[in-house]
Amino acid sequence: GAGVSQSPSNKVTEKGKDVELRCDPISGHTALYWYRQSLGQGLEFLIYFQGNSAPDKSGLPSDRFSAERTGGSVSTLTIQRTQQEDSAVYLCASSLGGGVGTQYFGPGTRLLVL
Amino acid sequence: AQSVTQPDIHITVSEGASLELRCNYSYGATPYLFWYVQSPGQGLQLLLKYFSGDTLVQGIKGFEAEFKRSQSSFNLRKPSVHWSDAAEYFCAVGLSNQAGTALIFGKGTTLSVSS
Numbered sequence: 239g240a241g242v243s244q245s246p247s248n249k250v251t252e253k254g255k256d257v258e259l260r261c262d263p264i265s266g267h268t269a270l271y272w273y274r275q276s277l278g279q280g281l282e283f284l285i286y287f288q289g290n291s292a293p294d295k296s297g298l299p300s301d302r303f304s305a306e307r308t309g310g311s312v313s314t315l316t317i318q319r320t321q322q323e324d325s326a327v328y329l330c331a332s333s334l335g336g337g338v339g340t341q342y343f344g345p346g347t348r349l350l351v352l
Numbered sequence: 353a354q355s356v357t358q359p360d361i362h363i364t365v366s367e368g369a370s371l372e373l374r375c376n377y378s379y380g381a382t383p384y385l386f387w388y389v390q391s392p393g394q395g396l397q398l399l400l401k402y403f404s405g406d407t408l409v410q411g412i413k414g415f416e417a418e419f420k421r422s423q424s425s426f427n428l429r430k431p432s433v434h435w436s437d438a439a440e441y442f443c444a445v446g447l448s449n450q451a452g453t454a455l456i457f458g459k460g461t462t463l464s465v466s467s
Contacts, residue, residue: 273455338448338453341398343395345394
């Protein structure tokens with residue numbers, strides 16, 4: 239079946255602009271996660287959503303970062319007033335349920351802030 | 353704070369030789385432990401996971417890992433490496449509640465396979 243999809247695959251933006259990154263989880267998966275992979279910091283957890291529960295935002299690096307999940311499916315990660323240090327690959331993952339369900343990762347969105 | 357350490361940044365192994373990738377974690381409770389692999393241009397793929405029970409866990413592609421509580425380690429092994437195993441390997445600990453599990457990753461180990 240279809241895996242986790244993310245769009246765009248690549249995004250180049252200018253410093254100070256806002257960007258939106260999209261994630262389509264595997265159908266039926268109730269948990270959705272966002273991670274960031276950068277050369278300096280490695281793989282970092284950002285935020286997760288599980289069903290109708292309040293999202294766990296503990297990994298968001300600043301208030302410029304936000305995410306929403308509409309209808310329990312598609313999620314959008316928004317970065318406002320982008321900075322060069324935001325350049326990274328943003329990965330989305332989904333799992334069938336909460337708890338310790340296996341997370342299936344998408345291919346990522348490579349963001350470059352000039 | 354919870355953390356994962358992968359001491360080896362880069363390892364080169366001859367094809368057919370055995371492999372061991374090291375992983376140490378810092379976590380107050382019984383951890384949920386994972387190994388993921390990332391091939392060039394590919395997404396992260398789960399190799400295996402440990403939650404409880406038998407401390408030797410088997411994964412896909414012939415990999416196994418052993419949880420050693422006394423050493424806070426979860427090393428990944430493979431008896432005979434294939435050229436297709438060249439990739440980056442990440443160890444992770446899961447911070448879990450009923451809602452979900454945030455994965456805390458190590459910095460990764462890049463595996464090169466020589467012929």
